[in-house]
Amino acid sequence: MKRRSLGNRLDHMRHSPKACLLQVCAGLALGVSAAHAGPRWPIDVHNLSPQEVCAEYVRQSLRLEFQEECVALITSGGYQAENFLAYLALDDKMTVSVRTKYAQSGDAQAQYDLAQDYRKGRFGLEVDHEAATALLRQAAQLGHTSAQRDLGLLHLESHPTVKPEPQLAVHLLTSAADQGDALAQRALGRIYRHGWGVPTDKAQALKWLEKASVQDYAAATELGVMYEQGEFVQQDLEKAHKYYKRGALEDVEAMYLLAKTYFDGKGTEQDLASGAYWLSLAALDAMRAMESGSTGYSAAGLKQMFALIQYEAGRMYETGLGVKVDKAMAKRWYTRAAEAGFVQAEDALARLQVN
Numbered sequence: 001m002k003r004r005s006l007g008n009r010l011d012h013m014r015h016s017p018k019a020c021l022l023q024v025c026a027g028l029a030l031g032v033s034a035a036h037a038g039p040r041w042p043i044d045v046h047n048l049s050p051q052e053v054c055a056e057y058v059r060q061s062l063r064l065e066f067q068e069e070c071v072a073l074i075t076s077g078g079y080q081a082e083n084f085l086a087y088l089a090l091d092d093k094m095t096v097s098v099r100t101k102y103a104q105s106g107d108a109q110a111q112y113d114l115a116q117d118y119r120k121g122r123f124g125l126e127v128d129h130e131a132a133t134a135l136l137r138q139a140a141q142l143g144h145t146s147a148q149r150d151l152g153l154l155h156l157e158s159h160p161t162v163k164p165e166p167q168l169a170v171h172l173l174t175s176a177a178d179q180g181d182a183l184a185q186r187a188l189g190r191i192y193r194h195g196w197g198v199p200t201d202k203a204q205a206l207k208w209l210e211k212a213s214v215q216d217y218a219a220a221t222e223l224g225v226m227y228e229q230g231e232f233v234q235q236d237l238e239k240a241h242k243y244y245k246r247g248a249l250e251d252v253e254a255m256y257l258l259a260k261t262y263f264d265g266k267g268t269e270q271d272l273a274s275g276a277y278w279l280s281l282a283a284l285d286a287m288r289a290m291e292s293g294s295t296g297y298s299a300a301g302l303k304q305m306f307a308l309i310q311y312e313a314g315r316m317y318e319t320g321l322g323v324k325v326d327k328a329m330a331k332r333w334y335t336r337a338a339e340a341g342f343v344q345a346e347d348a349l350a351r352l353q354v355n
Contacts (some may be wrong), residue, residue, distance in 0.1 A: 079107045092123040108142035111135045133161040149176040149184040166197020185212035186219040202232040221247035221254040241267030255282035256309045276322030283313035283333060307340035327352060
């Protein structure tokens with residue numbers, strides 16, 4: 001709360017940017033030093049610029065792995081520096097003021113950030129999809145990669161502020177994908193794979209999913225499914241297993257599918273212990289995602305897939321597949337799956353009750 005009150009004081013000092021900046025630096029240094037019970041170094045500010053003062057306080061007060069990045073950001077000047085200082089001050093009005101000022105002056109990053117604020121209702125702003133879309137258009141016209149991607153996705157689906165325009169969506173997503181945006185690359189791969197507003201195109205689908213899979217775990221999972229099912233490609237279970245292993249570093253669906261390859265010995269040697277390991281991880285991540293409300297699939301699809309994973313974890317413990325039989329753990333996972341509406345889990349709970 002002390003840092004919040006600092007931000008409130010700064011709001012009344014806009015007539016003096018230097019004093020404002022020095023207050024942020026001092027408050028940040030003292031607050032962080034107190035929080036970490038570390039020493040407070042005296043700094044002679046008379047011969048230093050405000051940016052140098054702030055950088056010095058960061059160097060001496062912040063115990064962060066990204067300390068040097070913070071210093072570089074603060075001393076860079078312009079939007080990034082002011083936006084970061086507003087963030088440090090924990091002042092919503094200051095953050096909106098900085099972003100609005102730079103957005104109006106044509107800064108693409110500020111336009112994109114402010115668009116996200118309006119879309120999500122952050123920093124005290126009311127949700128305003130029209131304002132968000134207008135800002136995205138401005139940033140996209142200036143070549144902002146994420147803005148092009150987000151605007152492309154809006155034109156791909158039904159949205160209150162834009163008309164579905166598949167060709168424009170592909171154009172915007174391609175611009176972002178050509179700049180290395182993995183989410184845009186995956187979106188293009190899926191568009192060409194499923195024929196969403198454009199004819200299906202095997203070569204384009206594979207091209208963009210391959211590019212995306214280097215950075216994006218869900219794209220690797222999608223490629224694994226395609227190679228397992230022989231969709232657009234010759235069936236190759238070893239390749240499917242390889243892509244699932246890459247995707248399983250973060251993607252819950254990939255963890256589950258990788259577990260199945262180990263259980264069934266598809267594309268790799270059968271390894272029940274490894275299957276149990278990856279299925280347990282998938283079930284735990286599914287549980288956390290459902291509890292936190294994380295998305296990435298349609299709400300219905302997310303719930304169904306996560307419930308299936310939890311059901312399979314219950315079956316693993318009931319039958320002792322790669323683990324010791326544990327009826328209590330089986331009941332735990334069946335219960336979670338049943339709560340998500342998975343019918344087979346309800347039957348499994350009834351079966352455990354009888355036995």
